[in-house]
Amino acid sequence: MGLLDLFFVASMPVIRVLLLTALGSFLALDRIDILGDVVRKQLNTVVFFVFNPALVYSNLANTITLDRMVLLWFMPLNILTVCIIGSALGLLLVKTTRAPQHLKGLILGSCAAGNMGNMPLIIIPAVCREKGSPFGAPDVCHTFAMAYASLSMAIGAICLWSYVYNIVRVFSSNAREGINLHNSPINMNRESLLASGDCSISEEYPHQFTLPHPLSEENLQIVGFIIGMVPHLRKLIIGGTAPLHVVQDSASLLGDAAIPSIILIMGGNLLKGLKGSGIQLSFIVGILAVRFIFLPLLGIIIVKGALRFGLVHPDPLFQFVLLLQYAVPPAINLGTIIQLFGAGESECSVIMLWTYGLASVSLTLWSTLFMWLVS
Template identity: 55%
Template sequence: MKVLDLLVVASMPIIKLLLITAIGSLLAIDRVDVLRDTSRKYLNKLVYFVYNPAFVGSSLAQTVTYESLRTLWFMPVNVLITNLLGSALGWVLVKVTRAPRHLKGLIIGSSSAGNLGNLPIIIIPALCKEKSGPFGAPDVCYSYGMAYASLSMALGAIICWSYAFNIVRLSALEFLEKEVPASSRTEVSDELNASTSESYVEPLLRRASYSLRDLGNEVPSSSSIKNWIIKFLDKISLKELLAPSTLAVIFGFIIGMIPALRNLLIGNEAVLHIIEDSIYLVGDAAVPAMTLILGASLVGGIKGSRIQHSVVMGIIAVRYIFLPLLGILIVRGAVHFGIIQFNPLFMFVLLLQYAVPPAMNISTMTEMFGTVESESSVIMLWTYALSPIALTLWCTLFLWLVSS
């Protein structure tokens, strides 16, 4: 395909995303007042507890089987690499810009956790439907593309709500310790912990801390390690490891990989296909709802905040320059050394995971904690405002690389 043809193919799904985002922004302005703060938080809860789990679980159950999973083993490795590289680049950005300590979690989280969910779900099927697309027959491309995109979304949800969530949460706790007066610190801290921890988690953490203290009494030389682990266990939230999306991933994998359950629930001939159809119908609302929330959240960024311009520019550089370049080296290197086979669609998905903007869930997390919300809005505003240009150019290059 010619470069101009690739550019047109790559731009179509980005334009669709941009249009839905614009509708979300329109609904959040003062004159319309449909997706303002309160209503957006309620919609966030619906996405978190209902839409996203239904979408992830049903997509995985339909498209991922034991046979296909064996061929996709490199994708979890790739997602892990993107987060590790993003974290390292984010840490360097914090040091270079000398950002305030309470912004450290937001910067590292925005640099490491990419939008591996609704963007691939929108972009890949749209590319498959293009008549001049490079991935062959549209129906075959769509079937495999949805499997790749669903697994990408599942892995992104797990990483985001376990790793990135706790990075942002630890920063929020640090902000609480530094900025909130001591007289009201306990009340605010209890409220923060109540939003992110279940009652069954706290006794577990306390028992782990007591065990470590006992162990430290017996081994004095490890006291510094013991104190660090105790502090980490006291602050980290383990609840998000069992977040609704994570549970949906587990159930989706179980149903998809166990033939008996798959035959019972999946397909028009299945006895209980009405259950799967209903869940899939609910999950269809996930992508438009998340994209509308994104557009509404960007309105807050227009008002600005005290965040440094160098921080915003640094995150843009990390997500749209350094990570995609590193991604090309890693994916092409994996093919060159025979780690993965040459598969244009699979390679495109792997490359796309390096070029997406920060995960929208980062903004959701800051709203949950009530900290650095305006700074998060500014980061999301500029990274997503530039995403149509960046994604179109990178998708064009990726399509050229996998089709050459």
């Protein structure tokens, strides 16, 4: 396929995201107030505790087997590589721009933590459905695309809440006054923090911490892996003739609501960035350069090098997913971590506005190049 054809295929998913994002922003306007702050927080709670876990569980259980996990072993290493390289480039940016203490964690987190879950789940299956997709039959491509994207979401969440969380904690600790972070447990009250998709501190529960909810995404990811890799459980639940296939069907039905809900919430949250915060332009330009120029270029070298040495199996769709992990904007849940430590909340909204606004162009161009490289 020519580059122009690939550009058209790559642009369609991004245009869909832009349309739904614009709709979310419109519904969140004060004069409309259908998707206001309270509604977004409540919907985000449902997404985090119901839709996202159902989506990840249903796709992992349906397509991930023990044999396939052996073939996909490079993905965890790839995501870890993204985090390490991103944090190194972020540290260089912090040193170069002489960022103030309260913004160091935000800058490092923005460079290190990419949106490994939502963006691949939106873009990759949509590319499969486009006419002229280089990844073969749409149905087969869509099935494996959802599996790869769900695995990316699962591993990305672990990286975000362990590696990136602690980076932000270390660099934000000196900026906080009157709060002893060293005595605080890592697991936070996600109902009060993650339910807020913006980058502001929750007024009702500003520093409340509890153990993870039993229906949290991380717990159901494990369930999906177990069902997928244990043959007897697969026969019991997966497939149209399975005795308990209604469980899988119900989870898939719930999971289908995750992606449109996430995009609408994101559109509403990005309105906060329009108000500005006085953040230096050099910080924004540096983060954009790291996420949309340097990381994708390094990603091509790393993935193609791994393929050359036989570390990655020659599946074009899998290679495309690995490359895309280097080109996504910062993780939306980074705002949750920032609000936990109370350093750079307003600046976070501006960074999210710029990065997700320009991601529409960047992801289209990089996706076009990535498809050309793997096809």
